Amino acid sequence: MDAKYSKSWSERLTPWLFMAPAIFFFLVYVIYPIFQSISMSFYQWDGIGDKVFIGFQNYIDLGYDPQFWTSLWNNVLWLVFFMLAVPFGLGIALFLNQQVLGIRAVKSLFFFPFVISQVIIGIVFAWFYDPSYGLLQDILGIFGIDPIPILANEHLVTYGIIAAGLWPQIAYTMILYLTGLNNISPDQIEAARMDGAKGWSMLIHIIIPQLRPATFIAVVVTVIGALRSFDLVASMTAGGPYGSSSVLAFFMYEQSIFNYRMGYGAAIATVLFLIMLIYIAFFLWRMLKDERG
Structure with missing residues (x-):
């Protein structure tokens, strides 16, 4: 009995x-x-x-700060348009999931944006958007359209940065879906073909349901990436023009480092953390509910 108890305790x-x-490292470097x-x-x-204790005053000041609401709205735009990475990543993965000559080289080209630094991507897209010599302006000139200063336009700058961020994010979701496609049961595919399923019917009723775990991970990492967007904003516009492209992560950095308002920056970080926490908790609840069902 003692040996059995000892073995159970050891296991x-x-x-x-x-x-x-x-x-230990998670508690020290994340939770603390x-x-x-x-x-x-x-x-x-x-x-x-x-330090001077002021209670909830930092959070009250956030409510009256127009730059905070601008940054929050930009995060919402990031969240909405970043979700395009999921269907685009799925489409590219379906295109690349075939055995033809040279497909590995093509896969590496699509994978390339994921391994590039976000700062490098920001610099490349800043050159791409440049109204004087950027490639985008040359393309617009072919159609007789005047140069558009995207990064200097308050109404267009956020969408331009989001487009730059979508490039590597699509590559990441593509990788997730390629992994999921490799794990699909070939028996179910053959059985569906014998039943006459093909094209859209095969995709919607057979393939996509089996990609649910990959879709869940793709959605979660895409939303987290949208909410913590910082590198591209910092490298492309530094929040400009006039703070119109700022997001919560950059606004927090700006207030803490440049304006020496550490408490105010911590309040912004706390709001951003709570938004992520609510989102992640909701998706975990949905996942556990689906598994139990």
Whole structure:
């Protein structure tokens, strides 16, 4: 009885011993900074002097700050248009999931944007949009359209940056769907063909349902990528013109580093964290509900 109990205890303890280092670093470098940032949001602090407790004043100030609402609205635009990465990624994955000569080289070309730094992508697209010598202006000139200063236009700049961000995001969702397509049961495909399924019928009723796990991951990472967008905004416009392209992550950075308002920046970070937390919790609840069903 003692040997059986000892073996059971060892089997329970062993996984925790392997996970202990990861749990430790997760608590120290993720969980602790989150609570530290939330705590800092209740203080007025310039990052150098003493902290002054002001309660919810930072959050009240956010409600009256037009730049905060502009940044929040831009995050909503990122969230809406970034979702285009999911169907585009699926379409490209379906196109690349075939055994033809040279398909690996084509896959590498589509995969290439994912491995490039976001800053490099921002610089490349800034050149692409340049109204003086950018390739986009040359294309518009073919159709007789005057140059459009996209990154200098308050109404177009956010959409231009989102388009730059979609390029690598589509590549990422494509990779997820390619992995999912490789795991599809060939028996079900053959059975569906014997039943006369083909084309759209095969895609909608057989392939897409089996890609549900890949779709779930693609949607989650796409939304998180949209909400934490920072690199492209910083490298392409620095939030300009006149703050019209700023997002919450960049607004937080701007207030904390340049305006020495660490508490205010922490409040912005807390709002962004809560938005992500609510979204992720909702999707996890949906996933668990579907699995139980």
